[in-house]
Amino acid sequence: MTLDDKVKQLKEKEIAVKLGGGEKAIEKQNAMGKMTARQRIDMLLDEGSFLETDLFIEHSAKDFGMESRVLHGDGVVTGTGTINGSVVCVFAQDFTVFGGSLGLSHARKITKIMDVALKMRVPMIGINDSGGARVQEGVGALAGYGEIFLRNTHASGVIPQISVILGPCAGGAVYSPALTDFVFVVEKISKMFITGPKIIESVLGEKISPEELGGARVHAETTGNAHFYAQNEKECFDQIKELISLIPANNEQLAETVEAREADTTTPITDIVPVDATKPYDIKDVIKSIADGGEFFEVMELFAKNIVIGFGRMDGNTVGFVANQPKVLAGVLDCDSSDKAARFIRYCDAFNIPLVTLEDMPGYLPGVDQEHAGVIRHGAKMLYAYCEATVPKITVILRKAYGGGYIAMNSRHMGGDFVFAWPTAEIAVMGPEGAANLIFAKDIAAAAPEEQEAVRQEKINEYKEKFANPFVAAGKGYVDAVIDPAKTRTCIIQALKVAENKYEERPPKKHGIAPF
Amino acid sequence: MENKNITLEVNGCVMQTESTKKYENRSKWSTPNPKHIKAFIPGTTQEVNVKAGDSLKKGDVMFKLIAMKMENLVVMPFDGVIKSVNVTNGSVLAKNFVMIEIE
Numbered sequence: 001m002t003l004d005d006k007v008k009q010l011k012e013k014e015i016a017v018k019l020g021g022g023e024k025a026i027e028k029q030n031a032m033g034k035m036t037a038r039q040r041i042d043m044l045l046d047e048g049s050f051l052e053t054d055l056f057i058e059h060s061a062k063d064f065g066m067e068s069r070v071l072h073g074d075g076v077v078t079g080t081g082t083i084n085g086s087v088v089c090v091f092a093q094d095f096t097v098f099g100g101s102l103g104l105s106h107a108r109k110i111t112k113i114m115d116v117a118l119k120m121r122v123p124m125i126g127i128n129d130s131g132g133a134r135v136q137e138g139v140g141a142l143a144g145y146g147e148i149f150l151r152n153t154h155a156s157g158v159i160p161q162i163s164v165i166l167g168p169c170a171g172g173a174v175y176s177p178a179l180t181d182f183v184f185v186v187e188k189i190s191k192m193f194i195t196g197p198k199i200i201e202s203v204l205g206e207k208i209s210p211e212e213l214g215g216a217r218v219h220a221e222t223t224g225n226a227h228f229y230a231q232n233e234k235e236c237f238d239q240i241k242e243l244i245s246l247i248p249a250n251n252e253q254l255a256e257t258v259e260a261r262e263a264d265t266t267t268p269i270t271d272i273v274p275v276d277a278t279k280p281y282d283i284k285d286v287i288k289s290i291a292d293g294g295e296f297f298e299v300m301e302l303f304a305k306n307i308v309i310g311f312g313r314m315d316g317n318t319v320g321f322v323a324n325q326p327k328v329l330a331g332v333l334d335c336d337s338s339d340k341a342a343r344f345i346r347y348c349d350a351f352n353i354p355l356v357t358l359e360d361m362p363g364y365l366p367g368v369d370q371e372h373a374g375v376i377r378h379g380a381k382m383l384y385a386y387c388e389a390t391v392p393k394i395t396v397i398l399r400k401a402y403g404g405g406y407i408a409m410n411s412r413h414m415g416g417d418f419v420f421a422w423p424t425a426e427i428a429v430m431g432p433e434g435a436a437n438l439i440f441a442k443d444i445a446a447a448a449p450e451e452q453e454a455v456r457q458e459k460i461n462e463y464k465e466k467f468a469n470p471f472v473a474a475g476k477g478y479v480d481a482v483i484d485p486a487k488t489r490t491c492i493i494q495a496l497k498v499a500e501n502k503y504e505e506r507p508p509k510k511h512g513i514a515p516f
Numbered sequence: 517m518e519n520k521n522i523t524l525e526v527n528g529c530v531m532q533t534e535s536t537k538k539y540e541n542r543s544k545w546s547t548p549n550p551k552h553i554k555a556f557i558p559g560t561t562q563e564v565n566v567k568a569g570d571s572l573k574k575g576d577v578m579f580k581l582i583a584m585k586m587e588n589l590v591v592m593p594f595d596g597v598i599k600s601v602n603v604t605n606g607s608v609l610a611k612n613f614v615m616i617e618i619e
Contacts, residue, residue, distance in 0.1 A: 203558060203559075203560075203583075203608070204558045204608060204609075204610055205608040205610075206610065221537070222537075222538070277529065277531075278529065278530060278531045278532065279531075279532065280531065280532055280533050280534070305536060306536070326531070326533065327533065327534055328519070328533060328534045328535075328536060329524060329533055329534070329535065329536060329539060330524045330526060330529075330531040330533040331533075332524070332526055336538070362526035362527045362529040362531065363526050363527040364526070365526065366526065367542065368544075368545035369542040369543055369544075369545070372545075400529065402526075402527045402529065403527050430527040430528050430529075431526075431527045431528035431529030432528070432529075433528040433529065433530065434527055434528010434529065435528060436528075437528065438528075
């Protein structure tokens with residue numbers, strides 16, 4: 001046999017294995033509106049950059065007729081490639097092969113590529129499309145999941161880990177994505193749940209569709225499991241590419257610096273924010289008016305919309321924005337918004353991305369449901385995340401900064417490096433109406449009934465005059481500078497420049513006991 | 517716009533803002549009634565041996581609630597008379613379903 005013959009043999013073998021579950025199964029997959037594992041990898045990576053590993057892996061299960069079954073690649077495609085030139089590792093479960101079910105060899109292919117990603121310090125992207133544990137392999141499948149979780153956790157905070165849910169992802173399989181940094185879902189395609197609709201119906205008699213139980217929208221909007229929501233797979237891959245361009249490859253690098261661009265000043269920042277603190281506006285317009293190119297890449301857009309988080313660039317460098325959203329629920333802090341912000345802050349801190357906090361919130365949402373849902377412990381997560389973070393931390397107080405929320409939103413007391421306030425800022429223990437009613441209760445009660453309202457108003461005005469401004473806090477040094485709103489972008493960029501070499505030590509420890 | 521506009525008062529500050537689905541669907545608090553025995557876990561009832569009018573002592577077993585492959589005993593929380601039994605053998609219950617009312 002000549003070398004040419006051998007190469008020909010190899011190519012034939014490759015073609016057979018790369019067909020996965022066969023043409024019929026591929027047609028079926030495409031008919032469901034889903035791409036195959038290989039089509040997905042091609043769409044995600046730079047053309048021709050995919051270097052496949054472990055193509056010829058086979059399973060070694062012996063029971064229930066498995067000994068005679070050939071499962072190409074054991075139902076998962078793994079390898080490395082580049083996204084706009086940046087190296088990444090990737091795995092994609094192949095639903096056409098035995099429903100993408102996870103057996104031990106399948107899992108070991110995944111853990112092997114995860115080990116490569118961690119050793120090479122490059123991002124790991126996992127595309128999930130699997131019917132779940134391969135029941136024929138019994139506890140071997142469970143072992144496989146466990147070995148993946150271990151690596152997810154060890155790699156956490158060292159390399160970016162991205163999960164893409166492009167099919168079912170149920171039972172034990174959901175926990176690997178949940179341990180990763182960012183979860184991407186696609187309308188009508190992604191399904192995630194611990195217990196599926198069939199079992200729920202048989203145990204409870206509750207009828208629910210997979211879509212309603214754990215579809216893309218549910219996880220993007222209600223559970224907070226998903227960070228990015230797309231209408232189709234193409235849009236999803238574009239989102240991943242944009243994310244990769246904004247974050248560093250590992251925790252010892254900085255995100256790539258690009259050429260600085262002007263912000264979007266079509267609407268001047270002063271026209272966006274009403275002076276009257278009770279009037280709403282969209283904080284995203286403010287972010288766009290200070291970020292390079294007016295570009296803001298929002299994370300968790302649909303979940304806990306009362307806080308806005310995401311990446312943008314300032315003077316060419318990636319920053320993480322954390323901003324109250326007065327448009328939704330008055331921008332209050334609550335269980336979900338604290339949880340959402342806390343995780344993002346920790347992400348930015350782990351990957352050397354400076355934090356820019358835009359503050360305009362009246363405090364924590366009152367209610368029995370909030371108290372009983374644990375707003376204390378969820379709220380504590382955000383305090384912990386801000387206090388723990390050693391990246392540059394800049395805060396701009398636009399209007400309301402009341403009570404506990406003022407402390408929580410990266411105040412100077414908690415280690416904020418620069419705190420700027422607009423002249424419209426109201427930094428106080430509570431809103432003027434509430435404070436006046438409390439402090440001057442006796443004066444108001446002492447007035448004649450017909451005059452009480454006038455006295456109340458007078459006291460509110462008195463309080464407003466005295467405390468509903470940034471100057472009390474500035475007088476104590478809690479605010480570093482009261483700034484002209486039009487200078488917001490310039491001030492943040494200057495502060496970030498000063499903080500470029502920031503170095504802050506923390507007492508040595510194994511790890512903190514974050515309140516999660 | 518799917519979200520409705522509401523007025524929200526926080527820390528003495530009254531603001532106009534949009535609501536969210538979760539906020540609209542939040543459960544309203546009501547004081548629990550000790551005379552209502554609710555399903556503490558979703559499950560299926562078995563061996564229902566009590567009926568309205570029965571006089572029971574604290575700790576008496578009323579029936580079993582089978583859930584997560586376990587037989588949970590539903591017992592009388594204090595001495596009393598059963599007002600109504602809202603389950604039969606094999607009832608499939610959601611969490612917090614009122615199974616027994618005590619007079």
